[in-house]
Structures are given as structure tokens and as C-alpha cells.
Amino acid sequence: MSQFNAFVQKEFYHIFRDKRTLLIILGMPIVQMLLFGFAMNMEVTHIRTAVFDPSPDQSTTQITRRIEANPYFDVVGQVHSEEEVNNLMRQGAIDLAVIYESGFHRNIVHSGEAQIQFIADASDPNRGTVATNYVTGILAGYQQEMMQLQTIPFHINTETRMLYNPQMESAYLFVPGIMGLILMIICTMMTSVSIVREQEQGTMEVLLASPLKPVTVLMAKTIPYTVLSAINVASILLLSFFVLNVPIRGNFLLLLFVCLLYILLSLTLGLLISTLVKKQLDAVLVSGIGLMMPTLVLSGMIFPIGNMPLVLQWSSYFVPARWFITAVRKIMIEGQGIMTVLPEIGILLGMTVFLAVLSILNTKKRLA
């Protein structure tokens, strides 16, 4: 049995025998996904809706009636101009406006095409998306029924506008966000704790006095956590795809590559922390408070970075999760290719190299 295998196997024993920690590591992403996912997605009810119908006809009446009948919508009334829609929206009196083009039914009959516009208040981005998703669904249902009844094919063009937060930042962002947070915690905290534990126990000295190279020890330490992180990436992506219906629009391999790069970065950060502290508790505190808070607050996971004071925006440049989340969002949600995420990949790579060099220098200093 090679040295390296023997050592990696031992690391897996440590992890699998600590059932409680293992449960937390593997269960945390699932719980967080479900918590965030359902807390944010499912609780949208009482969507206050205004309808602007310049030329009421049988189609618009039917669609409006369907919206009224839907339990999620409270139709507050008809309005008579777009101006009025804007005013109500600004006052916060409505969450959604449904605007038909004039001559809606006539257009369907003549050209097989009609326009409808949904305007949502996206200052609460999640509520905004969910409202438009619901109303689009209602419209789709109506279209399907009509298609079955009528012989002429027709199409209703929907135009959706998200007011106040047009890019819908943070709506789907919690999926990349949770990945950013969880991978950071697991890789960084667990790696640093497991190394510092060896120092505390005195086993590190024995390892250093053995023919094992320090680099081998550190490498072997990172492997089990890479595996666990890979499992977490898989469970997060599966949950987000099948349960929360978050699409993976871009290249899947590219997505996995970015995840792997970020895992590598977090592991390196864990190594660096382990060279800086002497006690397991300190390792937990440094990676807990030192990393979790910035990751939560400055990564754009919860609060949009664009809305922050400049100083905080600058600080966010130093938070790895920020770049990871941006990259994952570009790939997963926006379906962009490798060219657009090159800057993020470059930055993450640079940070990894920087941290690696720093931890090697620190280790050398400590051993000298």
C-alpha cells in the first residue's frame, strides 16, 4: 500500500467515523436548498394585480376572469392608462399589472397574434418572478384550451417587464449562493480543522518525523473534502434542477470546472488558515466568522452588490464567493459561454495561486 493511499484512507476513516459531522456536511446543503427554495418560492400569495384593458373583448375578459379566479391573485381593479399603472406601482399599491394591447381579440382572429404585457414590481425580486411565472402559466393554460377549440393557430406574445430590478438579481441567485457558501464552509473549515487537530493531538509531529512529505500530508488532507464537496455540488444541482426548477442553461462541464476551481481555492484557504492558528477552535472561528459573514453579506448572495456603499463594493472584490457566484450565475442561469466567465475564472485562479504561495511560505517559516 502506498504511503499516500494509506494516508488518504485514514482521512476517510476520520470523516466517516464522525457521524454527526458527516451528517451536517452532507445534510446542510439539502436543508439550506429546501429552506431557501421553499421560503422564497412557495410563499407568494395575494399578488395584488391591476388590469389595463383598453378595448375589452371576449378574449381579454376570459383571461382576466381566469386571473381573478386564481387563488394567488387579488385583482384590485381595472385601470385606464399606463400612467395609472405606474402610479399605483410606485405607491406600492399593486405587485403586478396586466396590460392588453387594444384590439386584442381582433388581432388574434386576423393575424393569429396578440400582445400582452406583464409588469411586475421586482423590488422584491422573488415575488416579482413568481408573480409573472404564475400569470404566464395562466395565460399558457388559456392558450392551450383555445388551441384545442379553434382550428386557426394563434399566438399571444407576452412581454414581461421587471421594474426596479430588471436583471432580477438574486432571484435564482440563492442556488449559486448556497453553493458558494457551502463549499467554502466545508472545504475551508473542515480542512483547516483537520490539520490543526493533528497539531493539537501531537500526531503532526509524528507525521513530520516520518518519511511523509509535508506536501503529501496536506494533499491527502484535501482529497476527502474534495470528494464530499463534489457530492454536495451534485446534490445541490439535482435539488435545484428537479425540485426548485432552476435551469442549467449553460455548459454543464464548464459549470463543473468552475465549481472544482472554487473547491480548490477554498481548500487552499483552509490550508492557509491552518498555518495561521494553533487550536481547532481558532480554526473554526476564523473560517466561521472570518469567512462566513463576508461570504453571506458581500458575495451578492443575499444583498445585491450594486446597492452597497462603494467601500463595501470594493471589499467584495476580495470575497472569492463573489466571483464564483457571478460565474455560476452566468453559466447556469444566463447560459453564457466560457468567454464571458473568463475574468471570473482568471480571478479565482489568481486567488488560488496567491493563497497557495502564502500557505507554502507560512509552512516553511513554521518548520524552519
Place this chain on the structure above:
Amino acid sequence: MNVIEVSELTKKFGSFTAVDHISFDVKEGEIFGFLGANGAGKTTAIQMLCGISNPTSGKGTVAGYDIFKENEQIKHNIGYMSQKFSLYEDLKVWENIRLFAGIYGMNDKEIKENTRRLLKQLDFESERDTMVASLPLGWKQKLAFSIAIFHTPKIVFLDEPTGGVDPAARRQFWEMILDAAYKGITVFVTTHYMDEAEYCDRVSIMVDGRIDALDTPHNLKQQSQAQNMDEVFRKLARKAKRIN
């Protein structure tokens, strides 16, 4: 033949000289006691000999290899047991043995056979699958020592191996040390227990980073007109100026 030769070995941390120009030789098969008060520099000296820490200046060879340039070869030829208890508590007895044997490059067959023999020798066969955490301290230390010499090193370094165990267990432990020395393994041991120093072939006493005395226990007692090693040690250690 000397398995350890050290001359003017020095280790400085900034302006603090932890080990101050020490010179000594250790003969093959000898039990060499390395005594000194806390903070006298024993652990630092051992770490330099084991290749964990680089000396600031001086010369030295361990098992015939240079302590500056040939750390790797040294590490293959030594065993080490640190003052903190140094097995993995959440691994079973046999897993600990296999881990360290694997680290020292033994092959599976060797490991299997030697493990069986070792467990029999220690009368540990029933504890093969026991987690180390649930063994009594005395047993753990016996096991740790057995693992430190499992790959039959030329020299084994024991840094305060008997801290915290009862006299009966200490006695048993020293029987194992004597047995190892009898088989030709050189033993380099630090201890706080002066009765243990009596077991050593030769003893050095470190004070403030320097070696103040080095001889057989018998000669040391004669030189300082002391009844036992405890008295020898206290007379020398009184001169220490470092405060811990």
C-alpha cells in the same frame, strides 16, 4: 560505532538561543537519556535530530546521514514518539499499525505478518479491532512505542514517553525499551523521571540550551557526590537562569 554525532549544534529563534552549541555522540544500541528541565531545549534538539526543524548552525549526522542535507534518509531510519500521545484515537488498533507501517513504506504482506506477531507479543489480540480512544493510557503508550519501532528503525526518539502513567505501567514500558535496545535499536529518550534515568547507559543533562553533564549515571552520581540521579539533576538544574 556512533549512530548520532553532533557538534556545536545550535538553534536560534530570533534573538533567543533555544539550543546552544551542543556536542555529543550516541553509540549504536545504547539507551541515551536526554534530560533537562522544561524549556531547556530538549524538544528543539530532538526535532533537529529528526529532521523536523533545521539547525541554525553546527554539524551533525543521524544514522550516518547529514542533518542539514539528508533529512529524507534520516526519516526513513528513525522512529519517533512525541510527548503528546500520538496515535489516532478514532482509528482501531490495527488501523493505526497499518497506517504508520504504510507511511514507512512497508508492503501489505509484511504489515500483516508483523501486525499479527506484534499483537501476540503485546497480548493485544483481543483488542485488534478496538478504537484506540477506549484503551487505557498505559496500553496506548505501549502501542505507540511498538508502532514507533514497527519498521525496525536504527534509532528511536522518545520525547517524554511515560508522562502521566502509573509506576507499574512505566516499569512495563521501560522493559519494552530495554528489549528494543537489546535487539539493537538505539534509544534516545527524554524524561522527567529521574528513576528512569538510571536505566540509561549514558545520560546528558541540558541546562539553558547547553549540555552541562554527560556520562553514565554511575559516574555522574560520583562526580557530584549524589545519592541518586534526582540529586544530580537538581544540583545542575539549579544553575538554570531561564524562566518558564
